[in-house]
Amino acid sequence: MKFGVVVFPGSNCDRDTYYALKDVLRQPTLFLWHKDHDLKKVDCVVLPGGFSYGDYLRAGAIARFSPLMQEVAEFAVRGGLVLGICNGFQVLTELGLLPGAMLRNKNLKFLCQFVNLRLENTDTAFTRNGTAGQVLRIPIAHFDGNYYAPPETLKDIESHNQVLLRYSTPEGELTAEANVNGSLNSIAGLINKRGNVMGMMPHPERASEDLFGSRDGRVILESLLKGF
């Protein structure tokens, strides 16, 4: 499985994501420069976390206009696998590849902490290594992760089983307290209808080895390897 990690100006989890894919999972991985027009024949494009363009306008709002994003959009239309992590998720919603938008966290503070995530749908290329209802421990680090979508969109997302991850208690219950950033329906990760584009606010690359005490991020990253 050949991964391409996109580098926007201001990306800061690009090197971490590269490390997790290349050095931990031992997959061929390369960086893709945002000004290029070449996806270098990768099998999966990863949009990493960070503060693309400083997030000065709105998280992810400027990165979507990067030259390379045209190729990424076409790649997605052709069915190519695209994973957006944190700021990458925000870029995907700005680009319209995923529905909804991110608001400021409900406590109006940046949040860096481990969260528990209930795995909702394991019938996708991004989650097939997990079991439905399984609770994953993966860190978040964001200011704008409070997922929002209009009621009819939300209904549509839910009816198509597009929610892959929800903030939960360690036991898998959905509570207001566990929903740390105030996301609608506790949504932490989503997939598009076609099943080839996923966005998630938590950072799977931060839970890929034992250093932080959890390898649960690998459930997502390794699901992608199946069939390759």
Next chain:
Amino acid sequence: MDPKIIADHNLTPEEYDRIVKLIGREPNLTELGIFSTMWSEHCSYKSSKVHLKKLPTTGKRVIQGPGENAGIIDIGGGQAVVFKIESHNHPSYIEPFQGAATGVGGILRDIFTMGARPIALLDSLRFGPLSNPKNRSIMEGVVSGISSYGNSIGVPTVGGEVYFREGYSANPLVNVFCLGLALKEKIFYARAGEPGNLVLYVGAKTGRDGIHGATMASAEFGKETEHKRPNVQVGDPFKEKLLLEACLEVMDRNLIVGIQDMGAAGLTCSTTEMAAKSGLGMAVDLDRVPQREEGMTPYEIMLSESQERMLIVCREDKVDDVQAIFAKWDLDAVVIGRITEGGRLLGKAGGQVVIDIPLDAVIDLCPMYERPSRLIEPSPPLDLDSIAVPSDFKAVLLKILSSPTIADKEWVFRQYDHMVQVDTALFPGGDAAVLRIKGEKKALAVTLDGNSSYAALDPEAGSKIAVAEACRNLACVGARPLGVTNCLNFGNPEKPEVMGQFEAVIAGMAEACRAFGIPVTGGNVSFYNDTEGESIAPTPVLGIVGLIEDIDKVVHPGFQAEGEVIVLLGQSREEVGGSEYLRVQHGLDKGPPPTIDLAEEKRVQELCLGAIDRGWLRSTHDISEGGLAVCLAECCFHSPAGLGCSVSVEDAGRADALVFGESQSRIVVTVERKNLDKLMKLSAKKKVAAAVLGETGGSAIAIKHQGRELINLPVEQAFKAWKWSIPELFRMK
């Protein structure tokens, strides 16, 4: 020159006369501005330099000691650590968010200027009590400023410390530390190379912000600080991230000769220092400096402290390659001048010469002062009989745990991205932060320490304790200290009692650093922390970096498993002076600080390191503010299994001193029963007192003294008091 203008530039009449003599004429306004910033306390260290020389600065691992942007220590394998601490106190009081944010930006530039990638940030913060809404708003601003800058640029903030004391209400302290990792062969300095080399200006454009920031940091504050707000710069972490990547790229490709960041005193400091350090001169054309606003005068251009700028010197044949890399990162890189022979700074604007001064006058011939000092008497011994032993120890423990200085700081550090770069092996809240080095067995540990109560009561002892405690924190995770950077926060040095404090702190620090064999590789002196004539208590803060040989041996502070033996290493004494207990329970801030015996301290640390190396210790936590009881409570709070403990103290003496006193050189460790004998034997061999206190387990913190129950408190209840204290204070409106 009008005496008022001279005074406005914070120069004495004598200093002005010296300038005239040195340059052989009256300076013009731009030149006066250059002298005033370079001769300011902040840039010149004119009141502290004679004393700083007393600190040990050499060692076989030292690659770079004081005098550069940061210190550098060899960690073997072709790698080096680059680190430095700096204060941003004055700007943070005037404009907490931007003041703290640009503090982070400045220290990051100091590190990557030398060719190192910044891998960790830590902050030492001092605020007034949180019961005062003004202090809450300052703290909220400072924390979000640090968070906004560090999170955006992608350097983890992995630790630090926060203290609350009345004296910091009108003068909060923001000390920012950064650690970088470099390849030994790719280290860069502020050098000019040879005449003919080009001088490039890179990064953000120059605006009118921050003019005279360095001078502002070299004077007391009066009642009105609001009008100084325009002196505070505005940070742009996105721009700095681009600058970081672009600079590391030109350095990696060996395209440049030298580099210097534009921090305090901006272009003035970078142009003069770079040329002077190579014994050369520089000619710059100020019209070429990228400017954000129209009509800026040479004075404003030279003194602006706009952030995210660097000065680079490169050979003429490399300039295209350098500019191409900066263009890739969408940054300006403009040739503004050349390196010249002759040791002068020559500045032109609008075709006119506006600066023509000898560099040695600006830098080497700055006046140095040995200011009068008066030693204050250390606090007399406490009359213990006048202090009542409390009847309810459990209530006292709850009170101490919820005191903001002791309470959980998660409210602070969860606003910081402490995990980015995926190397944080020990999260904030432990004794020291631990950072992995990818692909290596060894790891780094870092801690910031400085108990301001001790230093206030006895500056020399307080300073020694700060060094000892920092090294102890490193020993707790299994690290040996490599080097020190210090941030010395004091009041107005023109007051003899402040100079007395300063000299005492330096004496204590020098003695302790020598005892531990660690060099001071740089740091920062922040004087004039006075508001309305009131000086802060002397506040030395130590940043110490340590090396861990094997990351797999790192020990955590939390109790690991039920039924393990809790052992106290070190000697408890009957002392409560300067303790959190005395302050919280009795409302007293007095007494001599705890005794510090550096030889004993070293023995305890060696024992701890030896036992960790042999793999015997299951958890380690040093005893500091709040004493043994707080230490045990924290071991329970950090326990992954939420374990309690049951202990009994058998020493004779007052129970309050034994349980809440802050005797130094003590560490609480746990061992599996099968290793207890070995630990006790090693302790005896190393001549360290070691006492079995009890064992882990249960769901309560149970503490007895000579068979009498003092405390029996559910961990859950103690945890809540500790965990929710700060968040609840912030909910108050």
